[in-house]
Amino acid sequence: MSTLPGLLPELDVVRKDFPILERTLADGLPLVYLDSANTSQKPQVVIDTMVDHLERHNANVARAMHQLGAESSEAFEGARDITAAFINAPSRDEVIFTKNASEALNLVANTLAWARGPLQVGAGDEVVITEMEHHSNIVPWQLLTERTGATLRWFGLTDDGLLDLSTIDSLINERTKVVALTWVSNMLGTVNPVAEIARRAHEVGAIVVVDASQAAPQLPVDVAAVGADFLAFTGHKVVGPTGIGVLWGRRELLEQLPPFLGGGEMIETVRMERSTYAGIPHKFEAGTPPIVEAVGLGAALTYLSHIGMEAIHAHEQAITAYALDGLQTVPGLSVLGPLSATERGGAIAFELEGVHPHDVAQVLDSRGVAVRAGHHCARPAHQRFGVQSSTRMSSYLYTTPAEIDALVEALEYTRSYFKLV
Amino acid sequence: MSTLPGLLPELDVVRKDFPILERTLADGLPLVYLDSANTSQKPQVVIDTMVDHLERHNANVARAMHQLGAESSEAFEGARDITAAFINAPSRDEVIFTKNASEALNLVANTLAWARGPLQVGAGDEVVITEMEHHSNIVPWQLLTERTGATLRWFGLTDDGLLDLSTIDSLINERTKVVALTWVSNMLGTVNPVAEIARRAHEVGAIVVVDASQAAPQLPVDVAAVGADFLAFTGHKVVGPTGIGVLWGRRELLEQLPPFLGGGEMIETVRMERSTYAGIPHKFEAGTPPIVEAVGLGAALTYLSHIGMEAIHAHEQAITAYALDGLQTVPGLSVLGPLSATERGGAIAFELEGVHPHDVAQVLDSRGVAVRAGHHCARPAHQRFGVQSSTRMSSYLYTTPAEIDALVEALEYTRSYFKLV
């Protein structure tokens, strides 16, 4: 294994934590998993913690007064504490568990649609997003604006894949109610100047919603430093399970917003005529929450913190730089988005001239290399660059330089398979 | 172990499937888990299936073209097939995975709020529920009617805990757009005549939403036979994991309804200006779905089907009858809801004169007996009977008569602890 500066010092030990990395695929090939921006693999400790919960402590939370109930509630609410600490939230009550990042973003858009008073979004109001958003940070705002009569506007992109900030003064104006943007693009890899944009948005009194789905796995997150009012991420990309996402929101705003889903846990008192609602965070958590998933997420964030988000970030940067170099040795390959690793996250989308991304991914798969092909839920960003779809490799804390070598080699093979050489 | 007619023939073998049942609690007491209506315990096969998925097949679904992606997608969509078969759905596409039953019910209420055309709910329209609903089938309809100006009405209850059908002609009328009701009450245990009410509702063109959260664990479910337009249940009560629920809906209605949450997976094509949406079921599944949870649910429903829902129902009835008899030997104890096991499900709420339910549950817990105390998310039903809260025991396929004996004995102890004897 080559040693690049910045790699996690005990990378082989880290890899041993992830049972799936030992899998062999068809033809006895080892798995080269380069699809972590799509979903990350899970360390043994996350799986074991979930199993232990299910085998020994399973019970519903909040409502149950017995020993199992107390254990389950403690584990579940403990996960909230861990999550709050992970993003440096001022209060644990500001951490709401959702089913994924998409629900977290929809929660904000939906409650803004039903809000009355200063937070209400309606005709004449503007919501600003960007052209590099994941569909999950586009469609909720389209639905909100279509349904309330507000106007949707967006930042365009520069040719090198950055936000075009030249229009910021007209985009963010006194009509702007919400600015929602991704911290790290899942397609272009771009890391956006979120704090700077948040400052501008706050000057006009807009609410800032940050999609940290790709940031939380890779960067140290500090909700205060980033200047967000809401911040969303998803469990399955931070080595946690599916079925859980996180919405952090400023207490003052969460308290003002109306409820999202109605049901058990989110109420204070229910009469047939009318109900009153619980305080945050429970007000936004209707029904039995994703209990074992929260417990798994807690174990995941503890695992990441133990390795250290700074170290993980350095590792991602090292691998990304190595990959950018390697990819560019492949004839006919062009990378979408910034070409310098320091400006970007660990997802690298690219085109290979003469071969459709589906076919690239298929041939790579025959060599055990797992990447993603398509528009990666970022169709507008693809369109912006005149691209129908792309191939995307994405690394994580368990990725080795040797795996990047395997990717590059498999790309060479793809070219020869399709007779481009 | 006493042998009652109707008990599962190999009850001790069934119990071995559930690792948690071997747990000992404080003081070395064995666990007597009588809180299954709150959440059920999980058999080893469900846990193992989830572990196998996480350790060997984990990948995102639909989007991923590689081997792991294909395996994960197959497992996830396979769970949809299993679920469709479990409820005898005419089409697998009518099965939507949500995060729990609450989200499923909110999905219907929410999309009806945004629907335009014949399904739209607005001023002058009426939504009918019942006084025995779980909060999760009350609050969504309160929010819908408050937000759209429609009127919420409800069936009252008779003194013996049945729906008061004497008002049906005035309640279900030409203004009725939705009739939403529970199949089996989680507090009173009452089994409602859902098919009969559905027939009446359909006569006036109303949509029938059935909350099968307590029915699906105990009864064979056939969506066609029950006459529902929508039917919801939750994974964690059918020996599956948390983080997953099911909404079944008639294709024709699902296709007419607008989307619920927006994001990845639920789109057909996204442009910044406007998006079009995928067909069902994906239209209602925004973002990364609860993948490992669906896989776990599939294993759970397969497990239940293997034992047989008829057999499970018979077991529940036998245990419930035995428990009703046993409970009534305890002085000062009064059961809420129907007193005959054949008319009811396996949740039995009761009062013990002179001891508050919290205190009952606490003392039971000191003997290893886990029950629930409170209003069980059915405060209106409690109020109807002038009860602040109650103690509830609820059995499932792993419950033995000996555990009921332990409960009865612990209740006697409770009376002596509080010096009522």
Add this chain to the structure above:
Amino acid sequence: MTTQNLDALYQEIILDHYKNPHHKGLREPFEAEVHHVNPTCGDEVTLRVHVQDGKVEDVSYDAVGCSISQASASVLTDLVIGKSVSDAMAVHEQFLTLMQGKGTVEPDEDILEDGIAFAGVAKFPARVKCALLSWMAWKDATARTLGEDS
């Protein structure tokens, strides 16, 4: 939970207050009335405070709930009626610390009197809310009274 713990929870003092609650019932005069609910179980308290010249003249209440919540309301009234608001708040603070201490805080009998009987409750996370229901209501009501004064 052990039977030993059970006895620690249900101290005689608590059961006595439960059976014979002090200062129960709603009385006049009062400056503020609040209604608090424990959403998990539905326990409720309606509580009134009468404050005059910075002194807690009366606390009256009507409550439905378990032994712990009922006894706690009774002990609360014993402890705060007749005290200055600031002294009463100090008692509140101590009780809160005791309840949130997960069983590690040693209660001061001089200050908490019968309230020390709740030390065992702190080991039962699900019951801490019961013990605090009326205390939170009292704090809320008192804050409203002061809000009106100023």
Add this chain to the structure above:
Amino acid sequence: MTTQNLDALYQEIILDHYKNPHHKGLREPFEAEVHHVNPTCGDEVTLRVHVQDGKVEDVSYDAVGCSISQASASVLTDLVIGKSVSDAMAVHEQFLTLMQGKGTVEPDEDILEDGIAFAGVAKFPARVKCALLSWMAWKDATARTLGEDS
């Protein structure tokens, strides 16, 4: 996936159609035009049909997508143009059966001609959608034509 499977997927016939697609381009006259998308990857096809007297006179299309989806559109046009609508629908039926057979269906070369090359695709669930994109579009467009007729 094995390299052997890879070769089964990318048959020479498929790569030939991909490199030199037949009947490509949008032409007049036509009675119906549809636009179909594969939401997962964004592949798109715009497809027109010209039906006269129950006969498929022309199928023209414009498409972006992978080798499988492109080749499949090309083969589709070869197979249906000139046939009666009902014969063409029968071919469609056979192709669908082949694609949904998970690799277990033996294709009939007399009916499917070059289409038999897609037998290997049926083993790749993720690629079945690619192969079917234009076929579904053709069926949709044809149904619309007939709808108009009647």
